[in-house]
Amino acid sequence: MTQILLGGLTAEEFLAEYWQKKPLLIRQAVPGFTGVVTKDELFQLARDEDVESRYVTHDGRHWEVIRGPQKASDLKRKKHPWTVLVQGLNLFCPDGDALLHRFNFIPQARLDDLMVSYAIDGGGVGPHFDNYDVFLLQGIGQRRWQIANQDDRSLVEGAPLKILKDFRPVHDWVLNPGDMLYLPPHWAHNGIAIGECTTYSIGFRSPSYQELAQQFLGHLQDSLELDGIYADPDLKLQSHPAEIGDAMIDRVAEQLTRITWSREDVRSFLGSYLTEPKPHVFFDAPDEPLDFDEFIAACATDGFSLDARSLFLFSNGQFFLNGETVEVDESDRKALCQLADERRLPSLAGISGPMQEELHEWYCCGFAFPSGALMD
Structure with missing residues (x-):
């Protein structure tokens, strides 16, 4: 093809x-x-x-x-x-x-x-x-x-x-x-x-590195932890009270070197950034959602599909849906990789109970649906 x-x-x-x-x-x-x-x-x-x-x-x-x-x-x-x-x-x-x-x-x-x-x-x-x-x-x-x-x-x-x-x-x-x-x-x-x-x-998508850097620094704020407070017990009298002294600059610069990140931080950032829906995108929850048992029965008949507005990506066993990290048990990862690649599963057979409940929650939020709903 x-x-x-x-x-x-x-x-x-x-x-x-x-x-x-x-x-x-x-x-x-x-x-x-x-x-x-x-x-x-x-x-x-x-x-x-x-x-x-x-x-x-x-x-x-x-x-x-x-x-x-x-x-x-x-x-x-x-x-x-x-x-x-x-x-x-x-x-x-x-x-x-x-x-x-x-x-x-x-x-x-x-x-x-x-x-x-x-x-x-x-x-x-x-x-x-x-x-x-x-x-x-x-x-x-x-x-x-x-x-x-x-x-x-x-x-x-x-x-x-x-x-x-x-x-x-x-x-x-x-x-x-x-x-x-x-x-x-x-x-x-x-x-x-x-x-x-x-x-x-x-x-x-071709974001500029400037945009990526700005968004990544914003992402770091959520996990950044620097202990302690600014202190200067060796403070010396300054000739100009309004001057920001070199000692203060050096002390803050030294502390800022403690801000570091790893490859895993970059992975987590890209997963959230690349699946974040555009500002004008909104999801429509079903007016009368199926209960869990009805949902499972519908998926058994028709399969399960992501909504066109949903963005679902994965990397090294981590999964990201619409800007959020999704916890996926190792036993469910193969099926969820298939869902991300093909945007549809023929059924939910073999998927763990907790993950089925998570997929039902996605359906209730408008992120996905039993595939037969496409023809309703």
């Missing part, structure tokens, strides 16, 4: 030859693909206040960006080229979630979300570059993609989007339904709709 998605390449070949190295155009990566939502469904999502969306239009010189929820009247404009973009389609559409996880040959710790854009003829967001990897899968219609690996990344001043001032494409392709383009970080690209079209963007 992955070889079809990658144009005959194995996942290993793609990672070795292309990932974060050079672009790859794949004709008919998903044969017969025309998208996972209709235009009307997409527009309905764009008008939803719980969905992140942007409406982008231009008249050849000026750009305008309107953040959602969108107005129905804007989605019918014809005067200037426009596009509407919906983030996190995987959170609202089961087929979108399934499409996103077809890219599991990249670790889920790097997977971000599925975005879809609809554009009328000439619509797009202008030449730009991203700081992350992206797969651009064509849905309905055609889109022309121009790309460049240029060092000049100066931007148009005053524009509401990060549009490159001097874009110089080196490749120019037209993508048809089912075609896909992979771009490494910082490759400039410009997608222009040819008639009505949709494009599905599979994006990946």
Whole structure:
């Protein structure tokens, strides 16, 4: 399946030859693909206040960006080229979630979300570059993609989007339904709709080291313990009472060297950080949850699935769900690894009683559900 998605390449070949190295155009990566939502469904999502969306239009010189929820009247404009973009389609559409996880040959710790854009003829967001990897899968219609690996990344001043001032494409392709383009970080690209079209963007997380450092230091606060209080029994009279003396600086600096961390601290941080839901994500608990016995019976029939909004990762026997550490007995770890990898278990057979009770609690919180609930 992955070889079809990658144009005959194995996942290993793609990672070795292309990932974060050079672009790859794949004709008919998903044969017969025309998208996972209709235009009307997409527009309905764009008008939803719980969905992140942007409406982008231009008249050849000026750009305008309107953040959602969108107005129905804007989605019918014809005067200037426009596009509407919906983030996190995987959170609202089961087929979108399934499409996103077809890219599991990249670790889920790097997977971000599925975005879809609809554009009328000439619509797009202008030449730009991203700081992350992206797969651009064509849905309905055609889109022309121009790309460049240029060092000049100066931007148009005053524009509401990060549009490159001097874009110089080196490749120019037209993508048809089912075609896909992979771009490494910082490759400039410009997608222009040819008639009505949709494009599905599979994006990946690329946090800056500055962000990681700041978040890690915040994480350390929860476990930091430095005993004692500041003391200076050898205090000497200062000529300037308002001066912060060298002795004080040296004493505090010495104590701060006691702040250390281990590889396990980094593991714990990454587990919490990478599974923390985005600020706009909320979980819906069932209105009338099944009791424990009913829940077990439902899972025996239909299996058990993570909600699309849930982020579940593991490392070296430690498990992390939606920003929190989950205690898992060694006897349950194989099954929980399967749940994290596949986001579904065919049944709860063989899972310990305490873990089954934990999974029932996840269900009551809206983190997961008996798989048959997908069809309810």
